[in-house]
Amino acid sequence: MARKFFVGGNFKMNGTLSSIKEIVDNLNKSELDSNRDIAEVVISPPSLYLLPTREHLRKEIEVAAQNVFDKPNGAFTGEISVSQLKDSNITWTILGHSERRTILGESDEVVSTKTKYATDNGLGVIWCCGESLEEREAGNTISVITKQLDSLKSKNPDWAKIVIAYEPIWAIGTGKVATTQQAQDVHKAIRDWLKGVSDKVSDETRVLYGGSVNESNCGELSKQPDIDGFLVGGASLKPAFVKIINCHQ
Numbered sequence: 001m002a003r004k005f006f007v008g009g010n011f012k013m014n015g016t017l018s019s020i021k022e023i024v025d026n027l028n029k030s031e032l033d034s035n036r037d038i039a040e041v042v043i044s045p046p047s048l049y050l051l052p053t054r055e056h057l058r059k060e061i062e063v064a065a066q067n068v069f070d071k072p073n074g075a076f077t078g079e080i081s082v083s084q085l086k087d088s089n090i091t092w093t094i095l096g097h098s099e100r101r102t103i104l105g106e107s108d109e110v111v112s113t114k115t116k117y118a119t120d121n122g123l124g125v126i127w128c129c130g131e132s133l134e135e136r137e138a139g140n141t142i143s144v145i146t147k148q149l150d151s152l153k154s155k156n157p158d159w160a161k162i163v164i165a166y167e168p169i170w171a172i173g174t175g176k177v178a179t180t181q182q183a184q185d186v187h188k189a190i191r192d193w194l195k196g197v198s199d200k201v202s203d204e205t206r207v208l209y210g211g212s213v214n215e216s217n218c219g220e221l222s223k224q225p226d227i228d229g230f231l232v233g234g235a236s237l238k239p240a241f242v243k244i245i246n247c248h249q
């Protein structure tokens with residue numbers, strides 16, 4: 001089946017009120033189109049800017065948090081709840097990004113628990129996985145990703161609310177994009193793993209590629225049968241993000 005192309009922009013801890021307003025203004029006036037179909041687009045500014053982004057951004061583009069907690073409102077200093085996001089019309093969150101796994105120490109268990117809570121409570125999740133350079137060089141890419149996926153499956157989340165982002169850690173922010181074949185091979189392995197959940201989940205779940213995607217490399221990557229879009233970091237802060245949104249054939 002045809003899966004709708006999906007492009008996420010992860011601003012990470014970048015931007016100011018004025019620079020994010022510029023990005024929003026640029027997206028608002030851009031023609032989001034392609035030969036095939038308009039992509040589903042979600043941008044993810046830092047939490048401080050979620051609400052002004054949602055208020056000023058065109059309605060066809062959704063807004064994502066970069067993290068969410070797995071408890072209802074309460075005494076959890078520094079966290080944001082699913083209901084607070086939904087109350088502000090923030091309909092997505094990123095979870096399991098490698099920067100949160102490695103720098104903030106989030107384990108597979110923490111990421112899976114948050115994903116279960118978010119999806120059960122109606123939030124879409126861009127769920128990230130990926131291997132380090134050492135893991136790739138040791139030939140462990142698929143086993144690392146399988147372990148991350150197995151942890152998620154064990155929580156029985158709502159797969160209809162999940163988009164998977166495969167992001168090799170060695171390709172993030174480094175300018176070293178995975179080759180189209182390297183990316184496609186892992187995406188195919190993820191698609192095959194998803195068959196173990198169900199054929200429907202395997203057919204319908206979008207699997208994005210992330211890691212140094214830009215307007216020059218996105219076209220080739222988007223032609224791969226198991227690449228259903230991108231999670232873009234640095235390039236999502238630039239006007240050329242629109243070219244990535246429109247790149248699929």
Ligand SMILES: O=C[C@H](O)COP(=O)(O)O
Binds near residue numbers: 175211233235
């Ligand atoms: O979430 C986005 C990824 O970490 C990719 O970042 P990048 O496009 O700057 O390499």
